[in-house]
Amino acid sequence: MTLAENYHEIMNRIELTPEGRARILDGVRQAELAGPARARMIQFPQWKRWAAVAACAAVVLLAAVTLQNQKAATAPNESQGSVQIANPFEDYDTLADAARAVGFELTVPERIDGFSGDKTVQVMSGTTIQIIYSDGSDNRLFIRKAPGSEDISGDYNKYDEIRTAAVNGCDVTLKGSSGAVSTAVWTSGGYSYAVSADVPLRAETMTALIAQIA
Amino acid sequence: MDGAVLRAPLALRLRRRIYMAFSAFAGRSEGRASGEADVNARAERLLDQYGNSILRLAYSYLHNRSDAEEIVQDTLIRFLQEAPAFNDANHEKAWCLRVAGNLAKNRIKYNAVRDADELSEELVEAQREDLSFVWEAVKALPVKYREVIHLFYHEGYSTAEIADILQRKEATVRSDLSRGREQLKAVLKEAYDFG
Numbered sequence: 001m002t003l004a005e006n007y008h009e010i011m012n013r014i015e016l017t018p019e020g021r022a023r024i025l026d027g028v029r030q031a032e033l034a035g036p037a038r039a040r041m042i043q044f045p046q047w048k049r050w051a052a053v054a055a056c057a058a059v060v061l062l063a064a065v066t067l068q069n070q071k072a073a074t075a076p077n078e079s080q081g082s083v084q085i086a087n088p089f090e091d092y093d094t095l096a097d098a099a100r101a102v103g104f105e106l107t108v109p110e111r112i113d114g115f116s117g118d119k120t121v122q123v124m125s126g127t128t129i130q131i132i133y134s135d136g137s138d139n140r141l142f143i144r145k146a147p148g149s150e151d152i153s154g155d156y157n158k159y160d161e162i163r164t165a166a167v168n169g170c171d172v173t174l175k176g177s178s179g180a181v182s183t184a185v186w187t188s189g190g191y192s193y194a195v196s197a198d199v200p201l202r203a204e205t206m207t208a209l210i211a212q213i214a
Numbered sequence: 215m216d217g218a219v220l221r222a223p224l225a226l227r228l229r230r231r232i233y234m235a236f237s238a239f240a241g242r243s244e245g246r247a248s249g250e251a252d253v254n255a256r257a258e259r260l261l262d263q264y265g266n267s268i269l270r271l272a273y274s275y276l277h278n279r280s281d282a283e284e285i286v287q288d289t290l291i292r293f294l295q296e297a298p299a300f301n302d303a304n305h306e307k308a309w310c311l312r313v314a315g316n317l318a319k320n321r322i323k324y325n326a327v328r329d330a331d332e333l334s335e336e337l338v339e340a341q342r343e344d345l346s347f348v349w350e351a352v353k354a355l356p357v358k359y360r361e362v363i364h365l366f367y368h369e370g371y372s373t374a375e376i377a378d379i380l381q382r383k384e385a386t387v388r389s390d391l392s393r394g395r396e397q398l399k400a401v402l403k404e405a406y407d408f409g
Contacts, residue, residue, distance in 0.1 A: 003348070007348060008367070011368045013337075014270045016266055023287075024265075025257055089397070138382055139386070199383070
């Protein structure tokens with residue numbers, strides 16, 4: 001079974017019903033006839049506005065009291081009925097905090113040229129440290145370290161150019177195209193490392209960066 | 215004497231004015247009826263061609279049928295108001311999905327989290343734990359990964375086409391697709407082929 005097949009099967013359950021279709025067409029007609037600027041704009045008399053505000057406040061108050069009373073009774077059953085899945089990535093304030101969580105250190109440059117935006121520190125599934133450098137918009141650079149020797153880059157794309165370069169005595173696999181490198185992976189001291197960038201880096205820039213990672 | 219020839223009698227002028235007023239009223243009514251028919255025809259064609267695609271994309275963001283239907287409606291209204299020109303049907307569909315995606319993302323920002331995910335309930339009732347697991351895993355993804363996963367796996371778009379729809383760089387889309395797959399892989403383990 002592939003993810004695509006399962007996801008298709010899930011999504012194919014979402015279909016426009018005849019009732020939904022009629023509601024949508026009716027809404028479109030109303031909005032079109034009202035004109036673009038006045039679409040969906042309904043003017044209420046002043047007294048009705050205040051009445052609505054008062055009614056809302058009463059409902060909120062009643063709901064708060066009811067929820068408070070029911071909270072103790074319903075708490076044990078809250079997890080029933082649906083599958084809850086935790087996000088495998090957990091954010092940390094500092095690299096030191098993340099290192100304590102996984103039990104190993106990671107050395108990375110404090111700053112990387114071209115990535116002056118936020119720096120995010122994460123731990124994935126309790127075993128992998130990930131640092132994300134951002135340029136403040138869509139361009140990000142990822143550095144990862146985890147015990148073992150598997151490819152932890154998470155980059156499943158197929159690249160035209162795959163070659164090996166020696167950096168600090170390690171054989172680093174560089175993947176990319178047109179001479180630029182999108183992803184680099186290597187192992188050292190029982191750990192697997194990966195660097196990947198949304199926008200490919202020059203090979204020299206990538207190897208210079210890798211030389212600062214341990 | 216000339217004036218009498220040029221100027222019609224009062225009764226005739228009155229009759230003409232009444233006739234013109236009626237004609238104008240009738241013309242407006244006809245125009246309005248024809249406009250309504252045109253709106254209906256165009257809205258129905260869009261619903262036939264892309265309704266389910268727009269609804270599913272909106273649902274993938276909002277996880278609620280009622281909200282998703284409103285996104286379909288608002289997308290159609292935007293289409294009718296802007297009357298954009300397209301090269302072909304693919305271009306038209308991509309425009310609709312882009313607008314629907316933006317409307318849905320705007321709605322996420324101010325929507326309260328809703329409990330009513332009809333799809334989740336349906337899958338639980340059908341005892342399809344396998345599909346429930348996949349759906350909940352996809353739902354747990356950040357929006358930027360989820361939208362790419364939806365367009366890639368359900369709509370079958372290439373990363374270049376997704377970049378065009380979401381107005382992002384293709385490299386970013388490829389990266390987000392990889393990250394999304396990886397997060398799913400971490401949750402779903404090796405039970406799935408992610409190709």
